[in-house]
Amino acid sequence: MTSSPHAPQSVAYVRTEDAPILPPPANTTGLYGWARRNFLDSMTDFSDVGSSVRSVLMILLTAFLLWFGISQIWGLIKFVFIDGIWSNPTGARREACLTQAQGGLLPNDQTVGACWPYVAANAKLFIYGRYPMAELWRPNLVFLLLALGLVWTLWSRMPYRKIGAALMLVVFPMVAFVLLTGADLSAPKAFWYVWPLATAILLGLGWAGGKGMGGEAVKAFSGAFWGLGLFFAYILVFALAATMNWGLNSVTTRDWGGLLVTLVVALTGITASLPLGILLALGRRSTLPAVKILSVAFIEFWRGVPLITVLFMSSVMLPLFLPPGTSFNDLLRALIGVTLFASAYMAEVVRGGLQAIPKGQTEGAQSLGLSFWETTRLIVLPQALTLVIPGIVNTFIGLFKDTTLVSIIGMFDLLGQVSSTFADSSWATPVTRPTGYLVVAAIFFVFCFLMSRYSMSMEKKLRRGHAR
Known part of the structure; x- marks a missing residue:
């Protein structure tokens, strides 16, 4: 079927210039864009009541988790560094980490954190135990x-x-x-009689199997004997060093x-x-x-x-x-x-x-x-x-x-x-x-x-x- 010569001909549109570069949507940049990506659903529509409620709950949950995490980290930093007891100039023991009301040397209004003099005094035990000094x-x-x-x-x-x-x-x-x-x-x-003999036998069996013309099974057993023989030889050398x-x-x-x-x-x-x-x-x-x-x-x-x-x-x-x-x-x-x-x-x-x-x-x-x-x-x-x-x-x-x-x-x-x-x-x-x-x-x-x-x-x- 051929088209009529009088039918209108369609011409495809071809762009001769690049499309203008448009700025990104306002809801994807800045503080609002960051909050939308991290706190809200990707399809949040505040005109929809259900979507709005869900987004508010996500914001509250994120805020609570941030508050909880920051408070815990701050509490740890405060206990370890800020309120921690670092010095013990008098050479005291438990008194260095107690307030005066508790029988110690610290002011009563001081908050007592980590007791680092205790760690310093027991550092040798923590690392070596009772190993001789x-x-x-x-x-x-x-x-x-x-x-x-x-x-x-x-x-x-x-x-x-x-x-x-x-x-x-x-x-x-x-x-x-x-x-x-x-x-x-x-x-x-008995070790010095049995172990060298067992080592020599295992290494000999491994060498003999490697020289043989057997199949995969022979090679596998040969490798096993070699491995056991080398292990026995290592134990023997280890025993020599230990004695x-x-x-x-x-x-x-x-x-x-x-x-x-x-x-x-x-x-x-x-x-x-x-x-x-x-x-x-x-x-x-x-x-x-x-x-x-x-x-x-x-x-x-x-x-x-x-x-x-x-x-x-x-x-x-x-x-x-x-x-x-x-x-x-x-x-x-x-x-x-x-x-x-x-x-x-x-x-x-x-x-x-x-x-x-x-x-x-x-x-x-x-x-x-x-x-x-x-x-x-x-x-x-x-x-x-x-x-x-x-x-x-x-x-x-x-x-x-x-x-x-x-x-x-x-x-x-x-x-x-x-x-x-x-x-x-x-x-x-x-x-x-x-x-x-x-x-x-x-x-x-x-x-x-x-x-x-x-x-x-x-x-x-x-x-x-x-x-x-």
Whole structure:
């Protein structure tokens, strides 16, 4: 069908000049625009009664929350800084934080805030516990080495970070153990016969399996023997370092306390639970029935038992299963219990990351000729761990805060050490307890906040490929 030559022809309108730039609407700029965006609905219509009521309620709720937040922050600042007692020129104790009417040195009209002389007097207990004063250079050196090692390992701009990580994982634990305890310990004579022989057998089986021409199963068992052999060799070297005489005075773990115990338990649990959790997650997804059943049983058992029960059992029940006269260090019990407990939760976090990896990643690796373990180590695990960084760090933070439960077995961590000072009548004041708990909360917040911020930066750096 053709159009008639006499039909009117339509001509499309084409703008030859840019449209004029108009100012933004008045209700989106200035104070009114800010209030509308933050306090009111985006579709607020004051001609509608329902919308107006809802907007008024939102304004009142926001104003109340602002008032409540500001009042709480101001109260904390006032208690800590403005009304806090900072000086104690007379060297008094509880009197420095009491008014004259209460038997102290402060004017009756003064509002008493945080008692910082109490914190200064007990600072050594808060950090080191009952560690001998003459030997404090040893934990201080451990703290310094720990800080330098963490900076070297975690800061992306530092050179040779892999070497730093290896030193922190292998050398630092032995150095810290020797410095903190003084070493020169005794080991059963049977250890020196059984352990080197077991190490040699495991390493020999791993070497023989690696030289063999078997399939994937042989390679897997060879890798397992190599791993166990190296672990046994590390324990053997650790035992040699622990039984040598380094010329240091012995300090038992019962004299440890405060922040020292908190860091030892937390760092040991964090360092050991991650690789153990990865192995458990891989075992739970294994096609080998025995490996899968053992992994599932381990994970479900430890996830079904509260940590406080685990620590109680390690302190009270474990000695009942040991030969008579066998002593088991209380701190070592706590370290083992916390590590096993945290590894079960870590395994589920890692398993979530493994399940999030598309099957095409594995198939693509297999098409390139990569074996199962090469695919897992080079393709699957790096992506899975990147996806679950928030869950991993969340487990670390929870573990760090759960170290306060070691007081159930008589270990005085930071919270337990601070709580023990409340029984000291020489510092008994109405503000002593709030001040002590405030110090504990501040220390825990700093450590947990730093872990959280570092994990956010790592997540942002490693997930650039997922950015939109």
